[in-house]
Amino acid sequence: MHCRITALFPVAVLAGALMLPATAACGADTLRSWNIGPTKLAVIQFVRDVTTEGGPDYVPPEGRIAVFSHDGTLCPELPAPAEIAFLMDRVRALAPKHPRWKSREPFRSALAKNMNGLAAADTRGIMELEGATTGGLTTDEYEETVLRWLEKGRNPRLARPYVQCGLLPMQELLDFLRASGFTIYIIVRGDEAFLRAWAEKAYGVPPAQVIGSSVRTRYALRKGKSSLTRRTDYDLMDDGPGRPQAVFRAIGRRPIAAFGNADADREMLEWVASGEGKHLALLVHHTNGGNEFAYDRHGTFGRLDKTLDLARKSGWTIADMTKDWNRFFAKTK
Amino acid sequence: MHCRITALFPVAVLAGALMLPATAACGADTLRSWNIGPTKLAVIQFVRDVTTEGGPDYVPPEGRIAVFSHDGTLCPELPAPAEIAFLMDRVRALAPKHPRWKSREPFRSALAKNMNGLAAADTRGIMELEGATTGGLTTDEYEETVLRWLEKGRNPRLARPYVQCGLLPMQELLDFLRASGFTIYIIVRGDEAFLRAWAEKAYGVPPAQVIGSSVRTRYALRKGKSSLTRRTDYDLMDDGPGRPQAVFRAIGRRPIAAFGNADADREMLEWVASGEGKHLALLVHHTNGGNEFAYDRHGTFGRLDKTLDLARKSGWTIADMTKDWNRFFAKTK
Numbered sequence A, B: 001m002h003c004r005i006t007a008l009f010p011v012a013v014l015a016g017a018l019m020l021p022a023t024a025a026c027g028a029d030t031l032r033s034w035n036i037g038p039t040k041l042a043v044i045q046f047v048r049d050v051t052t053e054g055g056p057d058y059v060p061p062e063g064r065i066a067v068f069s070h071d072g073t074l075c076p077e078l079p080a081p082a083e084i085a086f087l088m089d090r091v092r093a094l095a096p097k098h099p100r101w102k103s104r105e106p107f108r109s110a111l112a113k114n115m116n117g118l119a120a121a122d123t124r125g126i127m128e129l130e131g132a133t134t135g136g137l138t139t140d141e142y143e144e145t146v147l148r149w150l151e152k153g154r155n156p157r158l159a160r161p162y163v164q165c166g167l168l169p170m171q172e173l174l175d176f177l178r179a180s181g182f183t184i185y186i187i188v189r190g191d192e193a194f195l196r197a198w199a200e201k202a203y204g205v206p207p208a209q210v211i212g213s214s215v216r217t218r219y220a221l222r223k224g225k226s227s228l229t230r231r232t233d234y235d236l237m238d239d240g241p242g243r244p245q246a247v248f249r250a251i252g253r254r255p256i257a258a259f260g261n262a263d264a265d266r267e268m269l270e271w272v273a274s275g276e277g278k279h280l281a282l283l284v285h286h287t288n289g290g291n292e293f294a295y296d297r298h299g300t301f302g303r304l305d306k307t308l309d310l311a312r313k314s315g316w317t318i319a320d321m322t323k324d325w326n327r328f329f330a331k332t333k
Helices: A008-018 A022-030 A038-051 A082-097 A099-103 A107-112 A115-134 A139-152 A168-179 A192-196 A199-203 A242-251 A263-273 A306-314 B008-018 B022-030 B038-051 B082-097 B099-103 B107-112 B115-134 B139-152 B168-179 B192-196 B199-203 B242-251 B263-273 B306-314
Strands: A065-069 A183-191 A210-222 A225-235 A257-260 A280-285 A317-320 B065-069 B183-191 B210-222 B225-235 B257-260 B280-285 B317-320
Touching: A022 A168, A038 A168, A038 A280, A038 A317, A065 A168, A065 A242, A065 A263, A082 A099, A082 A107, A082 A115, A082 A139, A082 A183, A082 A192, A099 A107, A107 A115, A115 A183, A115 A210, A115 A225, A139 A192, A139 A225, A168 A183, A168 A257, A183 A192, A183 A199, A183 A242, A192 A210, A210 A242, A210 B242, A210 B263, A225 B242, A225 B263, A242 A263, A242 B210, A242 B225, A257 A263, A263 A280, A263 A306, A263 B210, A263 B225, A280 A306, A306 A317, B022 B168, B038 B168, B038 B280, B038 B317, B065 B168, B065 B242, B065 B263, B082 B099, B082 B107, B082 B115, B082 B139, B082 B183, B082 B192, B099 B107, B107 B115, B115 B183, B115 B210, B115 B225, B139 B192, B139 B225, B168 B183, B168 B257, B183 B192, B183 B199, B183 B242, B192 B210, B210 B242, B242 B263, B257 B263, B263 B280, B263 B306, B280 B306, B306 B317
Parallel strands: A065 A183, A065 A257, A183 A210, A257 A280, A280 A317, B065 B183, B065 B257, B183 B210, B257 B280, B280 B317
Antiparallel strands: A210 A225, B210 B225
């Protein structure tokens, strides 16, 4: 446990009220952007239960695996996820060489910045754009390209660099879980290589712990030096059932905590909630148009409809941004 | 650095001779089944270089990634890898229900215990056997099935349980690298789920750090409980170029150390040896028929031919079992 006690009073009060041990009290302190209430308490209680040695719900550290959806759960996904913004720029830059793109989806939507069109094109559309606009780059070149783009890439509505768009309460949750011995995985709808380039900087999560679709590579040996070059085809991670499948493929275990925000996350949450022993299935509900965005059943990206009803029925934890959070973003650096 | 100094004299002598700092001297002590000589020194020198802060070859811990081939590198692969032995038993047990298997490869070779036939069937053959004999099991049931089989599964020639067949010098190497801040990945030819069931016990490597082929899964929800069920089809990791591709897909970075023993590992070693900065590419050469097995160009499993020549030409490190090792296995428990 690494826990900087910066405000002794509220910790002591909360810990006393809940009869929490030091670990969980530390969590109460770390989660300072979360209002005291059932959501915050559910999270702290879960962590307390699985970390209490000798307790009935104890889980050893190797089993403490948490998986977070990325866009809409760890950061805003409107007006568009970072990768979509990146790909719109790539398509525009390369369009003069590809006259047919004007009349072909998903390129046409990318050129027109038509968000509904891009959302309809789905993960397959994102991966087609990745393949078409970054195929031929080595894996190293791709990473450099993404990092260069991110130097200027900003969420236009929030006017923040994408690497600093992490939702502060979720960042605190990552820190709290890590301090409690959890390993964090992030699941991303598009190309995992895109987020892998900056997940360590933005979330403290190493590339190997980012799971998503993947552009296939070609092995090439030139002048005694070998490299992997991106092709135009890809392995697709489908939404829904594809998420638990991809998580199991990557981790080889069922996580005990899952965090999502959309119908695309339903099966992942269901699967984690079906595991033996204690678990936490948490849904982020975007209810705050003033500080972030307000949408659910009619979201362009991250539509949350039946899964919201299921979560209520199943007793999953729902983080209502307006009720549960008091701060949304860290100061930009 | 966790290092139990159990024999001060040889450590001090070796450290003095090489002018090594404490970390590397600790390695010299950990690697006690390795004879003092150029191979052991190359390993220690490499670790010293990448862990010396402020030095020209320093690599921060997140970049210290090492990948080991499994069969033939971490453990013997003759007369057959553990997974092949497991699959031969599965095929025999299920054969009465599948009369056509008698005349169809790779089932026929599995029934006849024909190692050349199974080796010729390649990874695709292994995965076909996995799909046919374990399809329909949930991922949890599969893991239990493997663990139950391992309770009795033994390497017939060595008369040791498979979980205790790890080559001691390689186990020491894993410990030394881990103590030096490395993250270890294991690459396995067949179904990664097979080794994932016991890699933690045998090598201290968690399931997420085992990379291989994979039987696809189906998501199913029954009575409110969801699970993943193994199908009969699979994602294939090819030998050769398929290995660096799979490693990059899993890790998102190029490792700085790679350990193999066969032509199948060539591209993986080449790729790691082509990285920026310091690296270690090491080939295990099976030269000791008395303590283990002696084979290279004509091996049934783990054939080592052109890659041996390439390793010599390229200055890769070669661990000659007879010259470089003085003990082969730990005492069985």
